[in-house]
Amino acid sequence: MGLNWIKARTVRQYQRAALAGVLALAAGTFAMPSVQAQTADAAKLESVKDAVKKAFDVEVTKVQPTDYANLYEVQLGGNIVYTNEKAEFVLAGNLVDAKTRRDVTSERLEEISRVDFSTLPLTQAVKLVKGNGARKMAVFEDPNCGYCKKLHKELATLDNVTVYTFLFPILAPDSVTKANNVWCAKDQATVWTDWMNKGVEPPAATCDTPIEKNLALGQKLAVQGTPAIFFESGNRVNGYVPAARLNQELDRKGSK
Structure with missing residues (x-):
């Protein structure tokens, strides 16, 4: 078993170890922003909630983002309204998806009103x-x-x-x-x-x-x-x- 073979094997082992290290580092690197993103998203939702409460003097049950351009769903008890990030307005009415013709608001109201x-x-x-x-x-x-x-x-x-x-x-x-x-x-x-x-x-x-x-x-x-x-x-x-x-x-x- 020659010296060149041992060197080649050592190089391959080093390369695999280095690749594993890079992957581990990449996994750690990419995992951290996701946690940060979740924290940022939670902070943003809380900010929207506080803005709605302050602007309209109402008790807000929950806020969550929608799939529609900077529009947030705001739950007021058993009701739903919509606003933007700064709560500069409130839209009360049914949101209908133009592509699917789904009544998004009615679906959400049925979902949040369900009782065990x-x-x-x-x-x-x-x-x-x-x-x-x-x-x-x-x-x-x-x-x-x-x-x-x-x-x-x-x-x-x-x-x-x-x-x-x-x-x-x-x-x-x-x-x-x-x-x-x-x-x-x-x-x-x-x-x-x-x-x-x-x-x-x-x-x-x-x-x-x-x-x-x-x-x-x-x-x-x-x-x-x-x-x-x-x-x-x-x-x-x-x-x-x-x-x-x-x-x-x-x-x-x-x-x-």
């Missing part, structure tokens, strides 16, 4: 079971809500469903009284449906109620009106919808 049904405190709700009760939905309702009463006409046509009603009195002073009377009734579901479907006044009753907790829960979930409907799939629908849509949502699979 299993986390809802269902013991705070009036429970109505129809048929085998296999399908489940939860509704925030005010006793004086006209659209809630209209929704109940649709609910009457459904089968194999359990409806959890969170009494959510926000429309009138006597909404609280009616909600309390319904909750304190011996047969909550019957008294509630008789009132909503037939106008039978809930009899006066007193007890400890979860009404205050329901109001706090509704605020947490950004419930801004009634009815607000939550399904096992995680989907949410605000306002009255016909039975066909209810059945469609109740049959939808998703997070439970």
Whole structure:
């Protein structure tokens, strides 16, 4: 085994070691800017958030960049608006992608409004079971809500469903009284449906109620009106919808 062969092998080993060192150095060099970039991005988002709060005196839930020229998505509770880096303006409305015709805002609103049904405190709700009760939905309702009463006409046509009603009195002073009377009734579901479907006044009753907790829960979930409907799939629908849509949502699979 000659000296030249040993020298050649040594050179090859040195070259491999040097290449490995260069690659390691390059990996380290390129890794650091990514961390710095993430820090810079986070700082920029926080800056946009502070600028919006200062300019418009609102509580900002979250800020994130969009795919559209220096436009940032700003979440205000359950709502979305758009602004630029310095919050020099706010755009309220639906952002539509010109190429795909996607309603980006509606998609994002559906995404951020999703709720894990299993986390809802269902013991705070009036429970109505129809048929085998296999399908489940939860509704925030005010006793004086006209659209809630209209929704109940649709609910009457459904089968194999359990409806959890969170009494959510926000429309009138006597909404609280009616909600309390319904909750304190011996047969909550019957008294509630008789009132909503037939106008039978809930009899006066007193007890400890979860009404205050329901109001706090509704605020947490950004419930801004009634009815607000939550399904096992995680989907949410605000306002009255016909039975066909209810059945469609109740049959939808998703997070439970």
